[in-house]
Amino acid sequence: xGRGYVSLLLGDLSTAEDSFQTSLRELPEMTPARVGLAQIHxxxxxxxxxxxQYREILKRDPEDRxxxxxxxxxxxxxxxxxxxxxxxxxGAGRPEEARTALLKVLFYxxxxxxxxxxxGRIYLREDDVENALVHFEAFLEKDTGDDERRxxxxxxxxxxxxxxxxxxxxxxxxxxxxxxxxxDQDVLGRIEELKTxxxxxxxxxxxxxxxxxxxxxxxxx
Numbered sequence: 001x002g003r004g005y006v007s008l009l010l011g012d013l014s015t016a017e018d019s020f021q022t023s024l025r026e027l028p029e030m031t032p033a034r035v036g037l038a039q040i041h042x043x044x045x046x047x048x049x050x051x052x053q054y055r056e057i058l059k060r061d062p063e064d065r066x067x068x069x070x071x072x073x074x075x076x077x078x079x080x081x082x083x084x085x086x087x088x089x090x091g092a093g094r095p096e097e098a099r100t101a102l103l104k105v106l107f108y109x110x111x112x113x114x115x116x117x118x119x120g121r122i123y124l125r126e127d128d129v130e131n132a133l134v135h136f137e138a139f140l141e142k143d144t145g146d147d148e149r150r151x152x153x154x155x156x157x158x159x160x161x162x163x164x165x166x167x168x169x170x171x172x173x174x175x176x177x178x179x180x181x182x183x184d185q186d187v188l189g190r191i192e193e194l195k196t197x198x199x200x201x202x203x204x205x206x207x208x209x210x211x212x213x214x215x216x217x218x219x220x221x
Contacts, residue, residue: 004036013040031057035066047078051108079105079112086118095122113143117153129160151180158190167197 004019017040023033034053041050054071057064082101089097099122105115120135136153143150158173171194177187210220 001030001032001036004033008036008039013043016040029060031060031064038067038070047074050074051078075108078108079115082108083114083118090118090122095126098122111142113139113146113149116142117149120153120156124156124160129164133157133160147180151177154180155187162190162194167194170194171198171200 001023004016007016020033020036023030038053054067057067082105086098086101102115102119116135116139120132123132154173154177158170161170174191
């Protein structure tokens with residue numbers, strides 16, 4: 001590692017890289033060797049391999065003060081470019097290219113709700129409901145702040161289950177959608193329709209208090 005840094009300071013990137021790689025073969029947990037390799041990849045503009053070095057460092061120390069900010073900044077740069085690439089491909093009628101770019105986003109950021117949302121919409125448009133459900137469910141798990149997209153996804157999932165006659169799962173999603181938008185009359189209508197199919201009826205709220213009474217009056221009976 002020491003020789004690697006001397007070579008790095010002298011601008012001899014190839015020799016430095018060989019030294020750092022030799023160190024990692026002997027001692028894979030040697031963080032300073034990965035720091036050196038990350039600097040080499042950055043100097044060459046090799047963003048993907050630079051990113052991988054940061055990720056390896058953070059596997060051992062998730063809060064590494066040198067690697068963490070560089071990792072996050074580079075991840076933002078890489079994923080932003082891929083989102084733009086996916087949007088352009090999808091807009092030009094090339095969904096396969098769009099999917100490839102979005103799946104690469106998930107390689108860099110597995111928790112990206114935006115990638116799961118966009119992939120789900122592409123798969124749904126192509127009637128690949130199994131993959132659509134996988135990504136929509138992942139979106140609901142990861143996303144916490146975009147109610148409009150959550151409503152769209154919940155509606156899509158509910159409709160998928162309804163078409164498959166999975167009425168209980170469809171009702172569950174419509175109930176969650178009602179929590180986000182209690183005034184949506186279409187949703188209320190779907191809920192009533194599904195409850196009728198499932199044989200579920202709403203009882204007046206007074207029924208819930210009867211078990212706690214000391215004595216049951218005639219009107220309670």
